[in-house]
Amino acid sequence: MGSKAAPTIMGALAIAFYSGLGLTAADPHQLNLPEPQSIIAQQIYDQHTMLLWICLAIFIGVFGVMFYSVLKHRKSLEHPAANFHHSTTVEIIWTIIPIFILVAMAYPATKTVIAMKDTSSPDITIKATGYQWKWGYDYLTGEGEGINFLSSLSTPKAQIENAAPKGENYLLEVDNRVVVPVGKKVRVLLTASDVIHAWWVPALGVKQDAIPGFIRDAWFAADRPGTYRGQCAELCGKEHGFMPIVVEAVEPKKYAQWVSEQKTKLAAARMDVNKEFTMDELKVEGEKVYAANCVACHQADGKGISGMFAALDGSKIAVGNRAEHINIVMNGRADTAMAAFKHMSDVQIAAVVTYERNAWGNTAGDLVQPSEINQLRK
Numbered sequence: 539m540g541s542k543a544a545p546t547i548m549g550a551l552a553i554a555f556y557s558g559l560g561l562t563a564a565d566p567h568q569l570n571l572p573e574p575q576s577i578i579a580q581q582i583y584d585q586h587t588m589l590l591w592i593c594l595a596i597f598i599g600v601f602g603v604m605f606y607s608v609l610k611h612r613k614s615l616e617h618p619a620a621n622f623h624h625s626t627t628v629e630i631i632w633t634i635i636p637i638f639i640l641v642a643m644a645y646p647a648t649k650t651v652i653a654m655k656d657t658s659s660p661d662i663t664i665k666a667t668g669y670q671w672k673w674g675y676d677y678l679t680g681e682g683e684g685i686n687f688l689s690s691l692s693t694p695k696a697q698i699e700n701a702a703p704k705g706e707n708y709l710l711e712v713d714n715r716v717v718v719p720v721g722k723k724v725r726v727l728l729t730a731s732d733v734i735h736a737w738w739v740p741a742l743g744v745k746q747d748a749i750p751g752f753i754r755d756a757w758f759a760a761d762r763p764g765t766y767r768g769q770c771a772e773l774c775g776k777e778h779g780f781m782p783i784v785v786e787a788v789e790p791k792k793y794a795q796w797v798s799e800q801k802t803k804l805a806a807a808r809m810d811v812n813k814e815f816t817m818d819e820l821k822v823e824g825e826k827v828y829a830a831n832c833v834a835c836h837q838a839d840g841k842g843i844s845g846m847f848a849a850l851d852g853s854k855i856a857v858g859n860r861a862e863h864i865n866i867v868m869n870g871r872a873d874t875a876m877a878a879f880k881h882m883s884d885v886q887i888a889a890v891v892t893y894e895r896n897a898w899g900n901t902a903g904d905l906v907q908p909s910e911i912n913q914l915r916k
Contacts, residue, residue, distance in 0.1 A: 545823060572741045575766060575787075576758050579743030589643060596639075619813045650909050654743070660725035662718060667881070668728070668735030668748040668770065671777035678727070681793070685800045688881070689714045690830045691780045695838075698780075710767045713830065715784045719793035723759045732877050733775060738880055739768035739785055747772060763858035774912045776874075777834045811884050817892070822907055824893025827886045831879065832894075838848045839899040845877065851898040860904060864891055864914065884908040884915070 574580040611617045662680035666673055669688075673760035677685040692713040696702035706713070718724050728737055728748040735757070738745040746756035760766070770781040788796065815823075829838070836842050840851035850856045855863050867887055870878035879887065887907040 540707045548865045561728065574743065575761050575764060576743050577761070578650065578654055578758065579741060581646070581653070582743050585643075585646055585650065588646075592639065592643065616872060623656060654756070657725045657755045659723065660757060661722035663725045663727065664718075665727040665729070666716075666737050666748065668730035668732075668737070668781075669877055670732050670773070670775050670875070671781040672831070673737075673768070673781070673783060675714075680722075682800065686881075687714045687798065687800075687806065688831075689716065689784070693780075707767065709780060710769070710782045710784070712782055712784045715765075715786045715794060717758060717786045717788060717796045719790045720760050720763055720787050722790075723757055724847045725755055725757045728754045728756065732875075734772045735774050735781070736771035737764050737768070738771040739783055741766040741768075742785065745771060758785075760785070763787050763789060771804055780834070807883050807885060811912045814907060815885075815888070815905070817896070819904050820889045820892040823885065824889035824891070825897070827882070827890040828893055828897075831882070832890065835875065840894075840900075850894050851900060853900075855893045857900050860891075860895070860902075860906065863895065864906065864911065867891055868911075868914070880915070884911040887911045 558620055571583055571586060572579075574583040584743075611620075660679070662682065663678040664677055665676040667676075672690040673689055674688050675686060677683055689712045690707065692711045693707075693709050694702060694704065697704050697708060726744070726746070728746050729752060730748040730750045732750060734750070735748040736745060741756070742747060742758040742760060744756045744758040746754050748754070764787055766785045766787065768783040770778060770783070772778075774781065828836075835847035836850050837847075840849060840856075842849035855866060863886070866876065867890065868878060868880040870876045879890075882890075885908045888908045888911050892905045894900065895904060895906075
C-alpha cells in the first residue's frame with residue numbers, strides 16, 4: 539500500500555470535485571481521494587500522491603528562490619543592479635531537470651495505463667449498455683452467464699423534490715446492483731443505445747466511455763467485499779445526474795447464491811409469458827415499469843415536456859392503434875429521443891403498454907398480454 543500522506547491544496551481541490559459528486563466516504567471531514575479498492579485504483583492513488591509531492595517540491599523550490607532573490611537583492615538594501623546576459627549552463631540545467639521530472643512521472647503512469655487496458659483473460663465478462671438514463675447489464679461469461687437486468691436510480695422522487703429528507707446514498711442507489719465476486723477479474727464491455735455515457739467507479743479505478751455503435755472495454759478486480767458507487771461521467775442529457783452505478787463485491791460463496799437467485803427469477807419470468815394477466819395486474823406492474831423507465835421524459839402525469847418529450851395523456855398513439863404503440867415501445871422512434879425498450883421482459887412491455895393505454899385520461903380499455911409481445915419478437 540502506498541503512502542496516505544495528507545494532500546496539498548491541489549489535492550483538496552481535486553477532492554472537492556469528487557465530493558461534489560457524492561463519491562467520497564461518509565466522513566464529512568475526508569480530504570482525500572476515495573480509498574482504493576483495486577490494484578489499479580491503488581496505483582492511481584499512489585501516483586496522485588507522488589505527483590502532489592513533486593508539485594509541492596517544485597512550488598517550494600521556485601517560489602523559495604524567487605522570494606530569496608527579491609528580499610536579498612532589493613533596492614532598499616542598496617544592492618547593486620546586476621547586468622548580465624543569458625547563461626548557457628543554467629539553461630541546460632533548467633531543461634535537463636524538468637526532463638528527468640517528467641520521465642519520473644510518465645514511467646509509472648504509462649505502466650498503469652497499459653495495465654488498465656489489459657482486459658485479457660477475464661474471469662467474468664459483463665456487457666454494460668448505457669440508456670437515457672439507466673444501465674443495462676448482461677453477464678456474458680462465468681457462473682452468471684445469461685443473467686441480464688436493468689439498473690435504475692432508486693432514490694425516491696420525494697427526496698429529489700425536497701419533499702423528504704435526503705437519504706445516506708442520495709442519488710447513488712439503484713434498484714439492481716452489479717454483483718461480482720471478490721478477487722476475480724471482471725471485464726466490462728461498454729456501449730450505448732442513444733448518446734455517449736461513461737461507466738465510472740472511482741474506488742475500483744475504472745472509467746470508460748460507452749459510445750453508440752462501438753464496443754469498448756475496461757476491467758476491475760475488487761480487493762475486498764463492499765459496495766462501490768459511481769456515476770455516468772458524461773453529460774448525457776437532462777437526467778445525467780440521475781444515472782448512478784453500484785457495484786457490490788461479495789465472497790465467491792455469496793456470489794454463487796446470488797447467481798442462483800437471479801436465474802430462478804429469470805426462469806419464473808419466462809414462465810410468466812404464457813400467463814394470462816388481468817387488467818389490474820398489468821396496470822400495477824405497468825405503473826412500476828413506467829416510473830422506472832418513462833417518467834423522466836413523459837412525466838408522472840403523462841403530460842410530457844412541451845417541445846421536448848411527447849405527452850402520452852390523450853396521445854393518438856396511446857389510445858389508437860395498439861400494434862403501433864407496441865412497436866414504438868419496443869423499437870423506439872428514429873430521429874427522436876424515444877429509445878428502444880425491447881431489452882425489457884415481455885411482461886414489462888405488455889404491462890407498460892397496457893398502463894399507458896388505460897392511465898390518466900386514456901380509456902382505450904384493452905390490454906396486452908406478454909404472449910403477444912413474445913410472438914412479436916419471433
